[in-house]
Amino acid sequence: MVAEDPGALRIEGLRHSAGGRLVLDGVDLTVPRGESVAVTGPSGSGKTTLLMSVLGLVKPDQGAVWVAGRDITRMRGRALAAHRRANLGVVFQFGELLPELSPVENVALAALLAGQDHKRAYASAEDLLRGLGVPADETPTGMLSGGERQRTAVARALITEPAVLLADEPTGSLDRAARDSVADLLFSLPARHGCVLVVVTHDPAVADRADRTLRLDMGHLAEALA
Amino acid sequence: MTRARPASGRRESRLWVQLLRMGRSARERSPGNRLRFFSLILAAAMATLTATALLAVTAVYHGRDERNAHRNPRYTEGHEAVAMLLLQGDAVGDLTHEVSMLVPLDASAPPPPGIPRWPEPGEAFLSPELLRLGAGEQIKERYGRYAGLIAPEGLGSVNERYAYVRPPGVDPPRGNRWTKITGFGTGRPGALGEVLDVAPLSQFLMVLLVVAGGPAAVLVVVAARCGSAGRDRRNALLTALGGGWRHRAMFTVGEAVMPVAVGTAAGVLPLAALMIGDTRLPITGYLVGAEDMRSAAWAIPLAAVASFTLVLGAVLALHRADRSGRATRPRVFARPIPRWRLVVCGLGLLLVAASPYWTGLTRFFLYMAGSVLLWATVPSVAAVVIRRLGAGLARLGRLRGWAAALIAGRWITARPGVVVRLSVAIVIGLGLITQVQVWTSWLGSMGMDARIAQARLGDSVLFVRAATLTEQNVRWFTAALPSGYEVVALDPSRPPASRPEAEGLPPEALPQELRAPCPVLRRLGLTCSTSSTPMSGTTGDVRLDELERWAGNGKPLRVRSGPVATTGERPERLVVLADSGDRGQGAVKRAAYATLERPHVERPGQGWLMGANNTASYGDWTVLFATAGLAILLLAVMISSAAEFLIFGAELAPLAVQTDRRGVFVLLGLWNLSMPLVLVTVVGALVAVWQGQFFISLTQSGSFSWPILLSTATSAGSFAVLTGLLGGLSASRTAMRWRPRAD
Structure with a gap:
C-alpha cells in the first residue's frame, strides 16, 4: 500500500522491543506535507526510538514507515542511505556541529556529502543561514551562541530540501530566549518549505507551537489532552 | 566512641572497595576504553622490558666478570x-x-x-x-x-x-x-677476552636508559593521559562531591590496575624466553647466554614490582583534577604560538650553520648549543607550518568541494598538536638514524684509505710477522702455502756505503726494500738485480702500488734480488702476494701458525679498520636501542593520535551516520594524518641529508648511506599512510555505532 501523498510521513503498526521491553506497541501516525507534529512523553517512553525508526537507524520488529512514498523498513544498505540523504533531515539536541568549521561550511557539508555540486552547496548554505539570521562569515561554529548553533543545525538539516524534517529535543540545551527563537523558526518551516516536521520535546511551550501534539506512553501514541 | 572507630574503619574499607570496583567498571564503559586499556598494557610492558633489559645487561657483565676472575x-x-x-x-x-x-x-x-x-x-x-x-x-x-x-x-x-x-x-x-x-683464578675480573672490546657497564646502562627508557617513559605518559578529557571531568565531579585525593586515587587504581598488571607480566616474557636457550640479538648479532639470564631470575620479581609500581604511580600522578576552578571542558582551540620561539629556532639554526667558521671547543659549543635550541623549538615551528598547511588544505577543500579535505584542514588549524607530535617523532627518528649512521661511518682519513685499499686488494697482499723469521721457518712457511702465492721479504733498505749520513736514521725514515729470488721478482714483473734499485713509478700491478703506499714510508720501494731469509739476513716481515684477492687469509694464517713462532698476519692498513670496526659495533648497539626506542616512541604518538582522532571523529558521527558516508572517515584520516606526515617525511629526509652532509664536510670523513635513508624514509612514509588508515577506519567504526543520547 502506498501513501496517497508521497511527500507525507506515514507510520503503520510500528512495534519495537529493546532489552526485553516493548518500547513501541503498534504506533500509527500520518503527517501530511506542510504539517508539524510534536511528540511528548516521559523519559524512556521511546520518543527517540521512534525518531530512529523513521531515520532507518533502528529496524523495527514489525510495521512500516513510509517516507516520500517508500517503505524504508524494507530498504537496505545503500538504497536506504540514499533515500535518507535525499528525503530526511535531522536536528539533534546538541546541534552536533563541527566547532572548527564555519557555519557555512557546516551547513554545506551535509550537501557535499549528499553529492551536491559544491558551488551550489555553498550558495544555498549562505542563503539559508542569512534567512535564519546566522552570520555567514568565517567565525568558527564553536564561537557561536547556543541559539545560533541550533539555527545552524536547522539550516544543515534543510539544505538537502528534505520531505521530512525530524528534530530531537532541539531546544533542550537553550535558554528561554534562544528556545523561543529556534522553536518559532522550526515550526515556520512546514509552511515555508512544504515539508513534514516531527519534533520530539519535553517542553510544553515548544509542543504548543505544533499543528498537533501527540503523547507517547507505554508504547502507544495518542493525541495529547489539552 | 570506642565502638564508632571500628565501624567507621569498616565503612572506610568498604568505600575503598567500592571505589576500586567503580573504577573498574568505568574502564569498561568509558569511551575509548579499549584504546586506553591496550596502551596501558603496552606502556607497562615497555617499562618492564626496559627494567628487565637493564637487569639482563647487568647479568651479562656480572657473569663475564665472575668467569674472567676464574680463568685469570x-x-x-x-x-x-x-x-x-x-x-x-x-x-x-x-x-x-x-x-x-x-x-x-x-x-x-x-x-x-x-x-x-x-x-x-x-x-x-x-x-x-x-x-x-x-x-x-x-x-x-x-x-x-x-x-x-x-x-x-x-x-x-x-x-x-x-x-x-x-x-x-x-x-x-x-x-x-x-x-x-x-x-x-685470581678472584679479580681482569682484562681478558671479550671484556677488552666492550663499553663499561655504566656507559652501556646509560645508553639503554636514555635511548629505550626515555621513549618508554613517553609511552607511559601518553597511555596515562590517553582519553584524559573524560577522566579529568570525572575527577572534577568527584572533587565536587567531596572526594579527596585518596578517593580519586582509588578510582584511578581500580581503572588501571588490570592493564598495568597484564602489561608488566607481558614485559617479563622476553627475559624469560632468553632463559630458555642462548639467543642471538638482531642488528648486533650478539649471542646472549641463557645461563647469565638464569642467574638474574631472582631479581625479575623485584624488577616487575618496581616497574608495576612506577607505571601505576605515573598513572596516579598524571591523573590530575582541574585546579583552575573554571570549566572542566578541555579547550577546543590551541593557543597561538609565541613568536619568540620561532626567533630562538632561527638562532639555533644560525649557530649550527656558523659553527664551521670557528675552531676547537668554540665550534663544538656552538654546534651543541645551536642543536639544543633547534630541537627544543622545532615543535613550535612545526606547529606554525602545520597550521598554515591546515589553512591551505581547508581552502583547497572548500574551493574544490572536497568535504574531507575541508574538515581535515580545519582540524589541523584548530588543533595542530596531533600532527605536530607525529611530525616531531618522524623528524627526530630520521635525524637520529642518519646521525648514528654517519657517526659510525667516521673512519678518519687513514681509515678511509684503508677501506679503499681493502676494496682494491681484498686479501691479495698480506703482511706476516713472527717472533723470529729464520731461514728454516721461512722455507717451511713458503712450502706450506698453496700455489698462487709469492713470498717476499720487506726490510728497511740498508743505506749504501756512499751515504754514511743515513747510517744513524731510524728504520721508519729509511726507504723499504723488497727482497726475493729472481724468479719471484720476475713473476711479479719487477727487475732482477742484486743491487737495491727503486721500483719504477707505477708498475701496473695494484698490489705493488698499494704496498708502496702502505709500507714505503712515503718513499719509493726498492727492490733487490736475493734469498728471502738467510742465516745472516733475517727479514723483519714478509709480504705474501696472492694471485687473487678472493682467496681469503685462511691458507696464509694456517701456514703461518704451523711454521712460525707467534705469527701475526694482517692486511695493509688493517689496524686503522679495527678501531673503526669497534666504533661501528658500538654504533650497532646504539642502532639496536635507538630502533627499539623509536619503535616505542612511534607507538606512543600513534596511540595518542588515534585517541585524539577518535575524539574528532565523534564530532562528525551524527552527520556521517545520517548520510551513511563512512568513507569520509578514511579520506579524513588520509588528509588529516597521512598527507601532512608524508610531507613531513620528505622535509625530515631533506633535513637529515643536510645534517649528514654537514657533518661529513665538518669532519672531512664518513660517508652518507642513501640506502639507509631511503629505507628509513620509506618506513616513515608507510607509517604515515598506516596511521591515517588506522585512524580513519577506527573513527568510522566508532562513528557508525553512534546514536543520539537521551531516551
Whole structure:
C-alpha cells in the first residue's frame, strides 16, 4: 500500500522491543506535507526510538514507515542511505556541529556529502543561514551562541530540501530566549518549505507551537489532552 | 566512641572497595576504553622490558666478570710455575680475538677452566663463536689440530671469540714475552677476552636508559593521559562531591590496575624466553647466554614490582583534577604560538650553520648549543607550518568541494598538536638514524684509505710477522702455502756505503726494500738485480702500488734480488702476494701458525679498520636501542593520535551516520594524518641529508648511506599512510555505532 501523498510521513503498526521491553506497541501516525507534529512523553517512553525508526537507524520488529512514498523498513544498505540523504533531515539536541568549521561550511557539508555540486552547496548554505539570521562569515561554529548553533543545525538539516524534517529535543540545551527563537523558526518551516516536521520535546511551550501534539506512553501514541 | 572507630574503619574499607570496583567498571564503559586499556598494557610492558633489559645487561657483565676472575692467569716470577703463557691478538676478517698460547710445565696441574686437559703440542681448543665465525677462514686448522670446544664456564660469554693454543715443538718456550703462571683464578675480573672490546657497564646502562627508557617513559605518559578529557571531568565531579585525593586515587587504581598488571607480566616474557636457550640479538648479532639470564631470575620479581609500581604511580600522578576552578571542558582551540620561539629556532639554526667558521671547543659549543635550541623549538615551528598547511588544505577543500579535505584542514588549524607530535617523532627518528649512521661511518682519513685499499686488494697482499723469521721457518712457511702465492721479504733498505749520513736514521725514515729470488721478482714483473734499485713509478700491478703506499714510508720501494731469509739476513716481515684477492687469509694464517713462532698476519692498513670496526659495533648497539626506542616512541604518538582522532571523529558521527558516508572517515584520516606526515617525511629526509652532509664536510670523513635513508624514509612514509588508515577506519567504526543520547 502506498501513501496517497508521497511527500507525507506515514507510520503503520510500528512495534519495537529493546532489552526485553516493548518500547513501541503498534504506533500509527500520518503527517501530511506542510504539517508539524510534536511528540511528548516521559523519559524512556521511546520518543527517540521512534525518531530512529523513521531515520532507518533502528529496524523495527514489525510495521512500516513510509517516507516520500517508500517503505524504508524494507530498504537496505545503500538504497536506504540514499533515500535518507535525499528525503530526511535531522536536528539533534546538541546541534552536533563541527566547532572548527564555519557555519557555512557546516551547513554545506551535509550537501557535499549528499553529492551536491559544491558551488551550489555553498550558495544555498549562505542563503539559508542569512534567512535564519546566522552570520555567514568565517567565525568558527564553536564561537557561536547556543541559539545560533541550533539555527545552524536547522539550516544543515534543510539544505538537502528534505520531505521530512525530524528534530530531537532541539531546544533542550537553550535558554528561554534562544528556545523561543529556534522553536518559532522550526515550526515556520512546514509552511515555508512544504515539508513534514516531527519534533520530539519535553517542553510544553515548544509542543504548543505544533499543528498537533501527540503523547507517547507505554508504547502507544495518542493525541495529547489539552 | 570506642565502638564508632571500628565501624567507621569498616565503612572506610568498604568505600575503598567500592571505589576500586567503580573504577573498574568505568574502564569498561568509558569511551575509548579499549584504546586506553591496550596502551596501558603496552606502556607497562615497555617499562618492564626496559627494567628487565637493564637487569639482563647487568647479568651479562656480572657473569663475564665472575668467569674472567676464574680463568685469570696467576702470574709468578718464581719456580712454582705450572705453565708458560703468552696472550696474543688475532683476527677473523676485521673482528679481533684473543689467543692464549700455553705450554704446561707441570702436566698434573689443573688446565684452564673450560677445557678438559692441557692441549698437546700443536693442538688448539676454540670457543664455539670463534669456530662459527672463522669457518670461512678455516679457523679449525689455523692453530694446529683442533682439540675441541672451550666450555661456557671457561669463557667470558658464549659470544666470546677465544682460543687456547699450544704451539708445536716449543718446549719450554723462550723469549721474553712468555710469562710464567701458577694457575688460573685470581678472584679479580681482569682484562681478558671479550671484556677488552666492550663499553663499561655504566656507559652501556646509560645508553639503554636514555635511548629505550626515555621513549618508554613517553609511552607511559601518553597511555596515562590517553582519553584524559573524560577522566579529568570525572575527577572534577568527584572533587565536587567531596572526594579527596585518596578517593580519586582509588578510582584511578581500580581503572588501571588490570592493564598495568597484564602489561608488566607481558614485559617479563622476553627475559624469560632468553632463559630458555642462548639467543642471538638482531642488528648486533650478539649471542646472549641463557645461563647469565638464569642467574638474574631472582631479581625479575623485584624488577616487575618496581616497574608495576612506577607505571601505576605515573598513572596516579598524571591523573590530575582541574585546579583552575573554571570549566572542566578541555579547550577546543590551541593557543597561538609565541613568536619568540620561532626567533630562538632561527638562532639555533644560525649557530649550527656558523659553527664551521670557528675552531676547537668554540665550534663544538656552538654546534651543541645551536642543536639544543633547534630541537627544543622545532615543535613550535612545526606547529606554525602545520597550521598554515591546515589553512591551505581547508581552502583547497572548500574551493574544490572536497568535504574531507575541508574538515581535515580545519582540524589541523584548530588543533595542530596531533600532527605536530607525529611530525616531531618522524623528524627526530630520521635525524637520529642518519646521525648514528654517519657517526659510525667516521673512519678518519687513514681509515678511509684503508677501506679503499681493502676494496682494491681484498686479501691479495698480506703482511706476516713472527717472533723470529729464520731461514728454516721461512722455507717451511713458503712450502706450506698453496700455489698462487709469492713470498717476499720487506726490510728497511740498508743505506749504501756512499751515504754514511743515513747510517744513524731510524728504520721508519729509511726507504723499504723488497727482497726475493729472481724468479719471484720476475713473476711479479719487477727487475732482477742484486743491487737495491727503486721500483719504477707505477708498475701496473695494484698490489705493488698499494704496498708502496702502505709500507714505503712515503718513499719509493726498492727492490733487490736475493734469498728471502738467510742465516745472516733475517727479514723483519714478509709480504705474501696472492694471485687473487678472493682467496681469503685462511691458507696464509694456517701456514703461518704451523711454521712460525707467534705469527701475526694482517692486511695493509688493517689496524686503522679495527678501531673503526669497534666504533661501528658500538654504533650497532646504539642502532639496536635507538630502533627499539623509536619503535616505542612511534607507538606512543600513534596511540595518542588515534585517541585524539577518535575524539574528532565523534564530532562528525551524527552527520556521517545520517548520510551513511563512512568513507569520509578514511579520506579524513588520509588528509588529516597521512598527507601532512608524508610531507613531513620528505622535509625530515631533506633535513637529515643536510645534517649528514654537514657533518661529513665538518669532519672531512664518513660517508652518507642513501640506502639507509631511503629505507628509513620509506618506513616513515608507510607509517604515515598506516596511521591515517588506522585512524580513519577506527573513527568510522566508532562513528557508525553512534546514536543520539537521551531516551
